[in-house]
Amino acid sequence: MGVLWFNEIGKNDIPLVGGKGANLGEMFRIEIPVPNGFVIDSKTYREFIEVTGLKTKIEDELKGLNVEDTDVLTSVSQKIRSLIESTPIPDEIAKEILSAYKQLEKEEGKKVFVAVRSSATAEDLPDASFAGQQDTFLNVQGDELIEYVRKCWSSLYTPRAIYYRVQKGFRHEDVSIAVVVQKMVNSEKSGVMFTSHPVTGERKTIIEAVFGLGEAIVSGRVTPDTYVFDRETREIVDIKVGEKTMMITKRDGKTVEVELDVEKANQRVLSDDEIIKLVEFGEIIENHYGTPQDVEWAIEDNRIYIVQSRPVTTIKKKDEVSEEVEGEIIVRGLGASPGIGSGVVKIIGSEKEISKVQEGDVLVTTMTTPDMVPAMRRASAIVTDEGGMTCHAAIVSRELGVPAVVGTKDGTKILKEGMKVTVDGEKGVVYLGILKTEKKEEKTIEYSAPLITATEVKVNVSIPDAAERAAATGADGVGLFRIEHMVLGLEKHPMKYIRDGEMDRYVDALYREIKKVLKAFYPKPVWIRTLDAPTDEFRAMEGGEDEPIEANPMLGFRGIRRDLREEEHLRAEFKAIKRLIDEGLTNIGIMLPLVSNVEEVRKAKRILIDEGIPLDKIEFGIMVETPASALIIEDLVKEEIDFVSFGTNDLTQYTLAVDRNNENVAYLFDETHPAVLKLIEHVIKVCKKHGVKTSICGQAGSYPHVVEKLVELGIDSVSANQDAVRAVRETIYRVEKKIMLEKLRNL
Ligand code: PEP
Ligand code: MG
DSSP, rough: OEEEEGGGGGGGGHHHHHHHHHHHHHHHHHHHHOEEEEOOOHHHHHHHHHHHHHHHHHHHTTTTTTTTOHHHHHHHHHHHHHHHHHHHOHHHHHHHHHHHHHHHHHHSSSOEEEEEEEEEEETOOOTTTOOSSEEEEEEEEETTTHHHHHHHGGGGGGGHHHHHHHHHOOOOOGEEEEEEEEOOOOEEEEEEEEEEEEETOOOOOEEEEEBTTTTTHHOOOOOOOEEEEETTTTTTEEEEEOOOEEEEETTTTEEEEEEHHHHHTOOOOOOOHHHHHHHHHHHHHHHHHSSEEEEEEEETTTEEEEEEEEOOOOOOGGSSSSSSOOOOOEEEEEEEEEEEEEEEEEESSSSSGGGOOTTTTTTEESSOGGGGGGHHHHHHHHHEEETTSSSSHHHHHHTTTTOEOOOSSHHHHHHHHTTTEEEEETEEEESSSSOOOOOOOOOOOOOOOOOOOOOOOEEEEGGGGGHHHTTTTSSSSEEEEEHHHHHTTTSSSSHHHHHTOOOHHHHHHHHHHHHHHHHHHSSEEEEOOOOOOOOOHHHHOOOOOGGGGSOOGGGGGGGGHHHSSSSHHHHHHHHHHHHHHTTTOOOEEEEEESSSOOHHHHHHHHHHHHOOOOGGGGGGEEESHHHHHHHHHHHHHHHHHHHHHOOHHHHHHHHHTTTTTTTGGGGGTTTTTHHHHHHHHHHHHHHHHOEEEEEOOSGGOOHHHHHHHHHEEEETTEOOOGHHHHHHHHHHHHHHHHHHHHHHHHH
């Protein structure tokens, strides 16, 4: 039994220290500066369960267990875990662990916090991967280390780990667990590094950097600096300094967020020297493992540490860039975000499990939530049971550029943890296995000059951190900025901020996030839509317990009707916008959702003026997404609005009585139904007469066949999803030409 220091471990020690431990030891040996630490080997765990008599108790519990019965599995897991966690570790073992910890403190010359990580291992199966199945604990200090070691050991028996072993045919008694104890770095700077380009595989190192801890990047809450180093010419070829509005740091072992002032936020994080040193470490690791690496690094007291390294799994071979696949289809749904992605299935029951999803995995869940966005970024594809083309998973994955299939009904049942699959986000199918893709002829025509269209082509945005990507489409602005995705991603319910007397904090968060989008598109206009989240979507948030339970949330307390009842909230939104106007941003539009009465527009406008927003400095408009608003459009335009935008997702659901999120009636959801088109045609006619601009921002604006009709009806702009901007522009170009030709012919 024993404690092994990193410098005593090598890559062949997996049976003793697990994959994670062996990897750290190996890096230490090749002089990569990993934070120091030690591993409590797998024999120690075995000794613990043998001398304490736990071994037979655990075996008894597991005998004849039916892992498909989730309730029984959960209760057996709980029993074994509490047995392990409540049994004292024999003195001799505890002493050895604590004396190693003290040695670490001595070497560092200060109090150290450690990360305690599980590293499971199967003695005769060094290649078995249990990555991410057991627990990790951060910021552990002093004697409490013993308690966390036991917690790591007990995590060998989580329901998922037990299930996985049974499914893969591992005998429980063949599997053991080592525990890695590693000094935590309280970094002044940190980030990630791809030793080679993560998509094309070119010899270009890409480094992302922020101040403080790296969580800020992983959570997507901060725009990091990006540095590109060309390994052929040995030069830094690109430097983009991000606006790092805050940093995450550790104070007394607690992780806290600190806002950064404008100067610090826009300061470059890494010097040229630091970039070059990082690149060199990256090259040593890449050469050692023979494959490009995705590296996490940190700098503390001017010392660089390599915190983690794993192979890059996203590099696409050249012939995979444009794709078509064939194979056995095991799941079908709606193709919600185009592209093909393959990888290992990770089934996510709730946002608590998102750390299971590693770079390149296929995320499978009932329906995604805003808390899952970090994992959605890492995923190679997303599959959900529920949802239609405008559900959370569909909207967010399109913006992130991750292939997605939604509304599969039984994806989480048919797809099993660990299965390898290929997802086609265009056809809406999932194939068994990692399939080879075939090169497909490019369908779109290359034009020598950018297409200029009279009808503007805009883009929809929901995730502020993806706004730059959206702006890169060349869109003429944002026709719909849905703020609810970002609000639902905040730490608590918006009304809870207000009830807790923290209106300012909420306004700050809105201000910060909205600004990212305005800046990414400046000076092109961004139409910010006031909050529109149904009650059921708010319920999971802290403070969301008081949300009314509604039989029909789509017809309930949402949109502008809600903001007028919760006026403080509407005021918070306007306060944030006012700050942005005062800073000189001139590309702001405000759009009200779910309008169905004239009075709603009047009241909202009064509050807007009351909050000091100058109407001559913004565009003010409404969404037409209820049949009521379409039918009373004559009265609504009299309220001096600058524009209307068709929310065809809602307009279609309310006109046809088809729930947009219900996959059972998805076949009836048709934005080109004559009734819907009649309403749209009527609104465009009336608006033209009154000089009010018309636009569309519903999903139908991304469908070329619908766009064609709308252009013929005289719509002024179309706002599409990122992935559809180009096709929509081409359609508009062609239709406009056709209209002009017909006019000429008739002269
Ligand atoms: C719509 O209803 O078409 C729309 C764009 O709004 P949302 O999808 O956010 O309800
Ligand atoms: Mg809507």
